[in-house]
Amino acid sequence: MKYKIENLNHIRVTKPLKLDCGQTIKDFPIAYETYGKLNEEKNNAILIFHALTGDQFVTGINPVTNKTGWWNYAVGAGKAVDTEKYFIICANVLGGCMGSFGPKNLNTMDGEPYGLKFPVITIKDMIRAQESLLEHFEIKKLLSVLGGSMGGMQLLQFCALYPDKTFSAVPIASTTSHNAQQIALNELARQAIMADPLWNKGNYYKEKKKPRNGLSVARMAAHITYMSDKGLQERFGRKLQEKKDYEFTFDADFQVESYLRHQGNVFVDRFDANSYLYISRAMDYFDLSKQFKNGLVEAFQNNKTRFLIISFSSDWLYPTKNSKDIVIALNATGANVAFAEIETDKGHDSFLVNEPEFLETLKGFLDSNFEIFKNEK
């Protein structure tokens, strides 16, 4: 996965940013992509936050990987997030590996890639780094912010930090803090990466061989958590992979094994192992209630943003309870909140795949809120 930062849209954040860990960074790149056109009134802008392994290439063809963008089902001309109507911005997160400042960048101190010398970042750091984009486009108030999974965490952080910068917000299959199980699953992924001898304490950028196996296992484990038991069973069951019977080896006899190996393999071509460590750590550290003396209620106090919380019935990674806790916190402050639990077998991944009920709900919310936002001005 090679690209030159000059070939990607990016801004350089020049003002110093003091990170939660205490270190200060400055003059660093945040890569982004836009879709659609910003109208004259500048009231049709939507900021999308990507999930753990996403990037700024939301839809169309990702020019670096030559693959379809990660939210192709939801974003595009005539789709739920209509690029003919709205102006979409998405940035690669701080710590990421698609052009934004991350562990594979060169350290100006010694000219070497940062590796583990890169500061440990948080979701809040990510949001504060991205805020410069709004200045860049001179947008005072976004029509909406959208984000699933870790994207939803960023969104909630955004709303808590900048209550007046968006008219509406849609956190999808997300949470205000990781529970023990969610941290445990991330730790499993990190240990898989670090157990790979080629990971070499994060110093592998100059080596020919990258810690592919570790990262691949991390992805396989994570991928299981993105699907529901029923979804996995219906798709693969006990079907064998292009063979009539067991081979009595440890090759991929079952289709599900082959599928996971494939998912692991294609992932390592586009993702940096250290980025995975840093970003998953940021997710685990995220606890919105901890940032306020009176907890979540204070996080959303006097917030005028119109929220739509969405969860999926078969999502066991970020179950409906996580979303309902957000709804409860918002209701306790009298915030403007709508909530829908979409009935589906597609698990956590439901927001990324073709799930018509979800897409229709999202479209209905955005279009109706655009009308209200326009009339408010």
Add this chain to the structure above:
Amino acid sequence: MKNEFKIIINLLPGKSRILDVGCGDGTLIEALIKQKDIDARGIELEENKVKQCISKGLSVIQGNAETELAQFPDKAFDFVILSQTLQAFYRTENVLNELLRIGKKVIISIPNFGYWQVRTSLLLFGKMPVTKSLPDSWYNTPNLHMCSIKDFYQFCDKKKIKMDKIIGINNEKTSSINRINLEMKNFLCEVGVFFIS
């Protein structure tokens, strides 16, 4: 729009905060927002109806009022509306107490089981009544705790719930109900709308 909704819209003061419990497709809250600039929210059980509400730009949360009213703070709303669903809850009294806790005032409408058509159906034909406001048959009705206007009136009396206003609806006609005309209205009205606190 249902006559009952028109009455509620007319009587609610503008700019107040209301919650419509079991708001269906959001017809009432949409009208309240448009006609009276009321900050109206809703809670609805069915996913499909929630989706319709959200597409109209309404702040409606999917959930079961039986268990989820607890999340709202005391006196969070000026009015809480419960339109013809009280009879469908398992624990009616609990729900009622929750409504009175989260709303400064509560508007409850009930399909009247004391209505003459309902009485005659059972009396003359020996069959469970099916009427305009009670459209379901005995085997598929969601209604668990049917009551008459008189029942609910006496219940409020017993529980010391203040009845600010009671309106009876019979087709297009509406009338005020009080202690004196209660027996007659209980016979003649299809629906009763109670403003309580």
